[in-house]
Amino acid sequence: MTVVAVAGGTGGLGRAIVETLRDLQKHEILVLTRKVNPIFEAEVGVRTVAVDYTSVDSLKTSLEDNKVHTVICTLNVMENGDPQLNCIQAADLSKSTKRFIPANFGVPHKNEHVIDSFPNAIIKRQANAALEKSSLEYTNIYNGLFMDYYGMPHIKSYLQPTSMAIDIPSRTAAIPGSGDVPLVLTYTFDVARFVGALLGQEKWDVESYVIGDRVTWNQLLQIAEEVTETKFNTTYDSVEKLKRGEMTLLPSHLPVRALFQDGQLETVLSAFGLWFNDGAYNLTADRTLNDTFPEIKTRKVRDFLQEAWGASK
The missing domain is CATH 3.90.25.10 (UDP-galactose 4-epimerase, domain 1)
Known part of the structure; x- marks a missing residue:
């Protein structure tokens, strides 16, 4: 089975995605964490892999050692986008990794959304810029407000x-x-179900819209x-x-x-x-994931x- 790694999958949207993918039983799921979490592993039944988000080389090695094909990033990037940027760079360098879903859930951010007191907008735009320069296939999932x-x-x-x-x-x-x-x-577990469906698609659009x-x-x-x-x-x-x-x-x-x-x-x-x-x-789109997966x-x-x-x- 294809190996899918969820960065930040022990809580928040990431955990909803992990539990949903686990239940689908179509992929091998692992969670990238800063340290191995045996309690989470016993509770959820998914393996955790300790990674160093400050080191691109270490992340690359972890992805290759575990034969990770797809990375789903759900890290908290409200104030610091470096861990995600390092994940993107490592995934691009990894021989096994081909796809990436960034932590850009919500809405597409425009120039006017960039304000000093809320760096999240520019962090998301930086992630997109990095993905555009990479060889990775990627998609941004926009779901509005949770x-x-x-x-x-x-x-x-x-x-x-x-x-x-x-x-x-x-x-x-x-x-x-x-x-x-x-x-x-949109409910987080509905977003997670669309993520699961997307993993089976041969081709991804750069933008994927979910309308709860x-x-x-x-x-x-x-x-x-x-x-x-x-x-x-x-x-x-x-x-x-x-x-x-x-x-x-x-x-x-x-x-x-x-x-x-x-x-x-x-x-x-x-x-x-x-x-x-x-x-x-x-949110408006010519075609949504609701249309693709009725x-x-x-x-x-x-x-x-x-x-x-x-x-x-």
Whole structure:
């Protein structure tokens, strides 16, 4: 069987992908980690391989020794893209490795998305530039916003809890702009199923789009209120306010605010608010992975929220 390595596969989206590929039983799966993780191996039934993400030569050796054909990168590249860039270089040098999926999940980032307080956009663009120069076949998977955030903790997910615009546990919302611009939301395990299907494709496009469901913030808020049978405490942040780098913080934001410099969290969230309002998350494509793999049915927002929050959980 083809060997597929998931970098960063012990948690987050990576773990959802690992468990899904394991269950498909079509490939040999291993997880690249900074140290061998016997607890994870026993729990998930997938082998871990310790690698040094700071050394291209060491990574290359690990890929070749394990005959890795495809690398799926799900490393945290929010602030530091060097581990992924090293993985790309090592995969390009590896005699066994031919394909690469970068940690560019979400939306394609444009020039206007590059801001000092949020380096993730430029990190993703750097990964694409490196892949373009390589001999690797690669694809960027764009799935919009992860739906998981609106079902946690009642829906299975390995993501870290966070809130964008709507904080269901506190029944609070801070809607960016009008709230009438559609956005795409996709469950991590649905993304993982499309990744599994992609591995069997003979040819990849540079961009692969996954559409879980498409709603506006106002529609999502209405569904949340109907499911929880509660009227949310809702604020609308104007575009003018967002452009000033200001954003109404939700209760779930307050515990993490101390991790940011003064005003930095608001700057980042307001930037996201502008992207939502500008339609960056309203993904469109001539052909999506949903079209290519119609047998894969994605979770829909109303059913997802009903399962998570029905009967006022």
